[in-house]
Amino acid sequence: MYRLGPFVTGLGVLALAVATASGTPIYAINSGGGAYTAVDGTLFQADAYSTGGKTYTTSDSIANTLDDTLYQSERYQSYSYILPVANDPWGYIVTLKFAEVFQTAPGARVFHVDIEGTRALSNLDIYATAGHDVALDFSFGPIYVTDGNLNIDLITVVDNAKLSALVVEVVPEPASLTLLVLGGLGLLARRRRK
Numbered sequence: 001m002y003r004l005g006p007f008v009t010g011l012g013v014l015a016l017a018v019a020t021a022s023g024t025p026i027y028a029i030n031s032g033g034g035a036y037t038a039v040d041g042t043l044f045q046a047d048a049y050s051t052g053g054k055t056y057t058t059s060d061s062i063a064n065t066l067d068d069t070l071y072q073s074e075r076y077q078s079y080s081y082i083l084p085v086a087n088d089p090w091g092y093i094v095t096l097k098f099a100e101v102f103q104t105a106p107g108a109r110v111f112h113v114d115i116e117g118t119r120a121l122s123n124l125d126i127y128a129t130a131g132h133d134v135a136l137d138f139s140f141g142p143i144y145v146t147d148g149n150l151n152i153d154l155i156t157v158v159d160n161a162k163l164s165a166l167v168v169e170v171v172p173e174p175a176s177l178t179l180l181v182l183g184g185l186g187l188l189a190r191r192r193r194k
Contacts, residue, residue: 026092027083027168032056033073039066044165053079053154058101065135071099076162078111081152083168090171091142092150097165098136100126111161114153116143123157142171 030036030044032055037043047055053075062071085092094115103109106128113121120140130136143150150168154161 024170024172025167026085026170027166029081029166030070030073031075031163031165033069033165036067036069038070042167044070047073047075049081049083050075051080051082053077056102060101060133062099062101063134064130067135070097070165071135072101072164074099074101074162074164076160077154078156078161079154081150081166083150083152084148085145085150085168087145087148088170090173091144093139093141093169093171094120094143094150094152095137095139095167095169096121096152096163097167098124098126098130098138098162099134099164100130100132103127103159104132108159109162110158112155112157113161113163114151114155115140116145116151126162141169 025042027049028038028042028044029049030047031050032047033044034046035044054077055073055075057073060072062068065071096113100109104127106125108127110123110125111121112119113124121138126136152166154163
Protein backbone atom coordinates (compact mmCIF):
# COMPACT_ATOMS: atom_id res chain seq x y z
CA MET A 1 0.00 0.00 0.00
CA TYR A 2 1.32 3.45 -0.82
CA ARG A 3 0.22 6.76 0.65
CA LEU A 4 1.15 10.03 -1.02
CA GLY A 5 1.64 13.18 0.99
CA PRO A 6 2.39 16.57 -0.58
CA PHE A 7 4.84 18.63 1.40
CA VAL A 8 5.47 22.33 0.70
CA THR A 9 9.11 23.42 0.85
CA GLY A 10 10.92 26.61 -0.02
CA LEU A 11 11.66 25.04 -3.40
CA GLY A 12 8.15 23.90 -4.26
CA VAL A 13 6.12 20.82 -3.45
CA LEU A 14 7.69 17.48 -2.59
CA ALA A 15 5.47 14.42 -3.07
CA LEU A 16 6.44 11.42 -0.99
CA ALA A 17 5.34 7.79 -1.29
CA VAL A 18 5.56 5.71 1.87
CA ALA A 19 5.30 1.93 1.67
CA THR A 20 3.50 0.23 4.57
CA ALA A 21 3.56 -3.42 5.46
CA SER A 22 0.56 -5.61 4.74
CA GLY A 23 -1.98 -6.06 7.52
CA THR A 24 -2.07 -8.87 10.03
CA PRO A 25 -4.99 -11.30 9.55
CA ILE A 26 -7.11 -11.60 12.68
CA TYR A 27 -9.87 -13.62 10.99
CA ALA A 28 -9.73 -15.95 7.99
CA ILE A 29 -12.96 -17.92 7.66
CA ASN A 30 -13.88 -20.58 5.11
CA SER A 31 -17.62 -19.84 4.75
CA GLY A 32 -19.64 -23.02 4.69
CA GLY A 33 -16.48 -25.15 4.83
CA GLY A 34 -13.89 -26.67 7.13
CA ALA A 35 -10.47 -25.50 8.26
CA TYR A 36 -8.02 -24.97 5.40
CA THR A 37 -4.45 -23.72 4.93
CA ALA A 38 -4.14 -21.55 1.81
CA VAL A 39 -1.20 -21.72 -0.59
CA ASP A 40 0.16 -18.48 0.92
CA GLY A 41 0.08 -20.05 4.42
CA THR A 42 -3.04 -18.26 5.68
CA LEU A 43 -4.90 -20.50 8.13
CA PHE A 44 -8.64 -20.37 7.44
CA GLN A 45 -10.82 -21.61 10.26
CA ALA A 46 -14.01 -23.59 9.71
CA ASP A 47 -17.14 -21.47 9.24
CA ALA A 48 -17.95 -19.53 12.43
CA TYR A 49 -19.45 -16.23 13.65
CA SER A 50 -22.41 -16.36 11.24
CA THR A 51 -26.03 -15.82 12.13
CA GLY A 52 -28.40 -17.52 9.72
CA GLY A 53 -27.90 -18.97 6.28
CA LYS A 54 -27.32 -22.47 4.96
CA THR A 55 -24.21 -24.13 3.54
CA TYR A 56 -23.41 -25.76 0.20
CA THR A 57 -20.28 -27.37 -1.27
CA THR A 58 -19.19 -28.53 -4.70
CA SER A 59 -16.22 -30.45 -6.10
CA ASP A 60 -15.99 -28.26 -9.24
CA SER A 61 -12.54 -26.90 -10.15
CA ILE A 62 -12.35 -23.14 -9.62
CA ALA A 63 -10.52 -20.88 -12.08
CA ASN A 64 -8.45 -17.81 -11.13
CA THR A 65 -7.10 -19.30 -7.87
CA LEU A 66 -4.71 -21.91 -6.48
CA ASP A 67 -7.04 -22.32 -3.47
CA ASP A 68 -10.04 -24.11 -5.01
CA THR A 69 -11.12 -25.39 -1.57
CA LEU A 70 -11.93 -21.86 -0.35
CA TYR A 71 -14.30 -21.24 -3.25
CA GLN A 72 -15.94 -24.69 -3.34
CA SER A 73 -17.95 -24.01 -0.18
CA GLU A 74 -20.40 -21.26 0.61
CA ARG A 75 -22.87 -19.92 3.12
CA TYR A 76 -25.98 -18.62 1.36
CA GLN A 77 -29.34 -16.83 1.97
CA SER A 78 -29.62 -13.46 3.76
CA TYR A 79 -27.41 -13.62 6.85
CA SER A 80 -24.65 -11.88 8.81
CA TYR A 81 -21.20 -12.37 10.23
CA ILE A 82 -20.57 -10.68 13.59
CA LEU A 83 -16.84 -10.68 14.36
CA PRO A 84 -15.60 -9.46 17.77
CA VAL A 85 -12.73 -6.98 17.21
CA ALA A 86 -10.95 -4.19 19.06
CA ASN A 87 -11.88 -0.62 18.16
CA ASP A 88 -8.54 -0.16 16.37
CA PRO A 89 -7.87 3.48 15.37
CA TRP A 90 -6.25 2.41 12.07
CA GLY A 91 -9.23 0.24 11.09
CA TYR A 92 -9.47 -3.05 9.24
CA ILE A 93 -9.21 -4.35 5.68
CA VAL A 94 -12.00 -6.81 4.82
CA THR A 95 -11.55 -9.18 1.87
CA LEU A 96 -14.60 -11.09 0.65
CA LYS A 97 -14.12 -14.15 -1.58
CA PHE A 98 -16.80 -15.34 -4.00
CA ALA A 99 -17.33 -17.89 -6.77
CA GLU A 100 -20.61 -18.67 -8.51
CA VAL A 101 -20.74 -22.46 -8.12
CA PHE A 102 -24.49 -22.96 -8.53
CA GLN A 103 -26.14 -20.49 -10.92
CA THR A 104 -25.32 -20.63 -14.64
CA ALA A 105 -26.78 -17.40 -16.05
CA PRO A 106 -26.52 -13.66 -15.43
CA GLY A 107 -29.26 -12.24 -13.20
CA ALA A 108 -29.95 -15.59 -11.50
CA ARG A 109 -28.28 -14.46 -8.24
CA VAL A 110 -28.05 -10.79 -7.21
CA PHE A 111 -27.32 -9.44 -3.72
CA HIS A 112 -25.90 -6.61 -1.61
CA VAL A 113 -23.15 -6.68 1.01
CA ASP A 114 -23.04 -4.15 3.87
CA ILE A 115 -19.99 -3.77 6.11
CA GLU A 116 -20.52 -1.87 9.37
CA GLY A 117 -23.87 -0.63 8.08
CA THR A 118 -22.45 0.83 4.86
CA ARG A 119 -23.18 -0.64 1.42
CA ALA A 120 -19.91 -2.20 0.18
CA LEU A 121 -21.35 -4.09 -2.83
CA SER A 122 -24.61 -3.23 -4.53
CA ASN A 123 -26.48 -5.65 -6.80
CA LEU A 124 -23.52 -8.02 -7.08
CA ASP A 125 -24.05 -10.65 -9.78
CA ILE A 126 -21.05 -12.99 -9.52
CA TYR A 127 -21.87 -14.83 -12.75
CA ALA A 128 -22.21 -11.60 -14.77
CA THR A 129 -18.96 -10.29 -13.27
CA ALA A 130 -16.72 -13.38 -13.42
CA GLY A 131 -18.63 -16.38 -14.82
CA HIS A 132 -19.28 -19.84 -13.40
CA ASP A 133 -16.64 -21.47 -11.14
CA VAL A 134 -14.30 -18.45 -11.19
CA ALA A 135 -12.79 -16.89 -8.04
CA LEU A 136 -13.72 -13.25 -7.45
CA ASP A 137 -12.31 -11.22 -4.51
CA PHE A 138 -13.13 -7.74 -3.25
CA SER A 139 -11.22 -5.84 -0.53
CA PHE A 140 -12.55 -2.87 1.46
CA GLY A 141 -10.97 -0.55 3.96
CA PRO A 142 -10.12 0.97 6.14
CA ILE A 143 -13.27 -0.11 7.99
CA TYR A 144 -13.64 1.52 11.40
CA VAL A 145 -15.38 -0.27 14.27
CA THR A 146 -16.67 1.57 17.34
CA ASP A 147 -18.83 -1.06 19.09
CA GLY A 148 -16.43 -4.03 19.38
CA ASN A 149 -18.08 -6.00 16.54
CA LEU A 150 -17.33 -5.98 12.82
CA ASN A 151 -20.66 -6.62 11.06
CA ILE A 152 -20.89 -8.05 7.54
CA ASP A 153 -24.45 -8.39 6.21
CA LEU A 154 -25.35 -10.31 3.03
CA ILE A 155 -28.73 -9.26 1.66
CA THR A 156 -30.60 -11.22 -1.01
CA VAL A 157 -32.08 -9.35 -3.99
CA VAL A 158 -32.60 -12.32 -6.38
CA ASP A 159 -32.22 -15.99 -5.29
CA ASN A 160 -29.67 -16.02 -2.41
CA ALA A 161 -26.77 -13.92 -1.20
CA LYS A 162 -23.58 -15.99 -0.75
CA LEU A 163 -19.98 -15.87 0.42
CA SER A 164 -17.14 -18.38 0.01
CA ALA A 165 -14.56 -16.98 2.46
CA LEU A 166 -13.51 -13.81 4.25
CA VAL A 167 -10.34 -12.31 5.66
CA VAL A 168 -10.10 -9.45 8.16
CA GLU A 169 -6.73 -7.73 8.61
CA VAL A 170 -5.63 -4.95 10.92
CA VAL A 171 -4.50 -1.90 8.96
CA PRO A 172 -0.83 -1.43 9.89
CA GLU A 173 0.10 1.75 11.69
CA PRO A 174 1.91 3.97 9.18
CA ALA A 175 5.40 5.25 9.70
CA SER A 176 5.27 8.86 10.85
CA LEU A 177 6.92 11.50 8.72
CA THR A 178 8.37 14.85 9.65
CA LEU A 179 9.38 17.57 7.20
CA LEU A 180 12.08 20.00 8.31
CA VAL A 181 12.49 23.24 6.40
CA LEU A 182 15.93 24.78 6.78
CA GLY A 183 16.98 27.80 4.74
CA GLY A 184 14.57 27.04 1.88
CA LEU A 185 15.72 23.41 1.56
CA GLY A 186 13.25 20.69 2.40
CA LEU A 187 14.76 17.89 4.48
CA LEU A 188 12.75 14.82 5.29
CA ALA A 189 13.14 12.85 8.50
CA ARG A 190 11.41 9.52 8.88
CA ARG A 191 10.78 7.82 12.19
CA ARG A 192 8.79 4.71 12.97
CA ARG A 193 6.07 4.89 15.60
CA LYS A 194 6.44 2.47 18.47
